[in-house]
Amino acid sequence: MRLAHNPYGLCAFFCLLHGLTRINTRPMDILYTLLMKDDIENKLHKRLGRVHARQRLGIESDKERHIFGGGLNFFHPENWYSLAAILRYTLKLTGLYYLGQRNTRRLRVVHNSLCLPGLPGAFEGYTILHLSDLHVDMNQQAMRHMTSMISEMDYDLCVLTGDYRARTFGAIDATIAGMSQVAHVIDKPAFAVLGNHDSILMVPELEDMGFRLLLNESVVLERGEEQIYLAGVDDAHYFRVDNIQKARSNIPEDAPSLLLSHTPEIYQQAAHADFNAYLCGHTHGGQICIPGGYPITLDAKCPRYMGSGSWQYHTMHGYTSVGAGSSIVNVRFNCPPEITLHRLTAGTKSQQGSSAQRR
Numbered sequence: 001m002r003l004a005h006n007p008y009g010l011c012a013f014f015c016l017l018h019g020l021t022r023i024n025t026r027p028m029d030i031l032y033t034l035l036m037k038d039d040i041e042n043k044l045h046k047r048l049g050r051v052h053a054r055q056r057l058g059i060e061s062d063k064e065r066h067i068f069g070g071g072l073n074f075f076h077p078e079n080w081y082s083l084a085a086i087l088r089y090t091l092k093l094t095g096l097y098y099l100g101q102r103n104t105r106r107l108r109v110v111h112n113s114l115c116l117p118g119l120p121g122a123f124e125g126y127t128i129l130h131l132s133d134l135h136v137d138m139n140q141q142a143m144r145h146m147t148s149m150i151s152e153m154d155y156d157l158c159v160l161t162g163d164y165r166a167r168t169f170g171a172i173d174a175t176i177a178g179m180s181q182v183a184h185v186i187d188k189p190a191f192a193v194l195g196n197h198d199s200i201l202m203v204p205e206l207e208d209m210g211f212r213l214l215l216n217e218s219v220v221l222e223r224g225e226e227q228i229y230l231a232g233v234d235d236a237h238y239f240r241v242d243n244i245q246k247a248r249s250n251i252p253e254d255a256p257s258l259l260l261s262h263t264p265e266i267y268q269q270a271a272h273a274d275f276n277a278y279l280c281g282h283t284h285g286g287q288i289c290i291p292g293g294y295p296i297t298l299d300a301k302c303p304r305y306m307g308s309g310s311w312q313y314h315t316m317h318g319y320t321s322v323g324a325g326s327s328i329v330n331v332r333f334n335c336p337p338e339i340t341l342h343r344l345t346a347g348t349k350s351q352q353g354s355s356a357q358r359r
């Protein structure tokens with residue numbers, strides 16, 4: 001007998017759902033799992049291949065909300081949800097909360113000259129809009145301000161370096177709704193990678209709205225007869241499903257190449273895989289910094305000088321965006337949010353040849 005025609009069956013179903021809800025406290029997740037997950041998983045198998053899809057889904061499930069261990073670093077404050085409440089109450093007690101909230105809306109546009117040795121002449125001055133760590137469902141007012149700024153900007157390509165969701169687990173609906181507002185104002189090709197706050201389940205809908213995800217993949221960018229390569233890796237910080245070898249595999253040896261990664265933490269692997277440039281985010285520049293802009297923590301296993309802005313490692317030129325959004329608690333101190341415009345240049349002889357590590 002069908003469930004809908006059986007009052008006892010319906011009653012049992014809702015009792016089971018209620019019981020699960022009490023255990024898990026996430027009814028939307030349970031309904032989502034029951035109704036949608038199979039369909040999205042099938043799409044992911046086709047899009048990414050069975051191994052990558054199963055690895056990412058399995059690891060997301062295994063490592064959900066671990067505060068200690070599991071990622072490249074040991075402590076994961078973004079998964080410690082009591083920390084947000086503690087910070088919020090402490091800031092309210094000290095009278096700093098509303099000042100910190102106001103700072104999250106002070107979005108600035110940062111201009112960076114990005115050197116790619118061997119850059120073809122047609123790409124000199126090519127401009128990349130770099131968005132990172134939007135956490136779109138954390139602060140809708142800040143995101144509205146950001147989209148109105150983007151709608152008036154001029155650029156050739158948009159890249160997004162991950163962390164679209166506020167939380168690190170749970171429903172993705174609010175994130176998808178927020179990202180559709182961002183997609184609405186981007187009028188050039190857009191390529192993206194996922195961060196440690198993002199679920200692989202977001203991929204089909206993000207791609208449907210026009211963001212092409214680079215998940216250990218590369219694409220060629222063309223201008224006239226000339227080409228450069230853009231690659232991207234899946235999250236290396238927490239899920240550790242990045243594969244630089246696969247991302248680099250279709251790029252000719254001497255071709256100018258640029259890598260997107262959520263985190264700066266795989267800078268060594270990227271430099272020694274001969275990427276010329278590296279764009280990332282994740283650190284938020286510390287988000288809460290002491291006066292002078294010194295971060296208390298970067299939540300990343302990398303040198304402090306890679307925590308924000310431009311840097312160089314051997315001959316690879318990198319840039320870490322402090323991000324446009326905020327995480328854990330919606331405040332920023334001494335570290336304003338940014339969106340970045342990178343202007344590509346072949347650079348001078350000294351910029352191209354330097355093998356010194358800047359520290």
Ligand SMILES: [Fe+2]
Nearest residue numbers: 133163282327
């Ligand atoms: Fe982030």
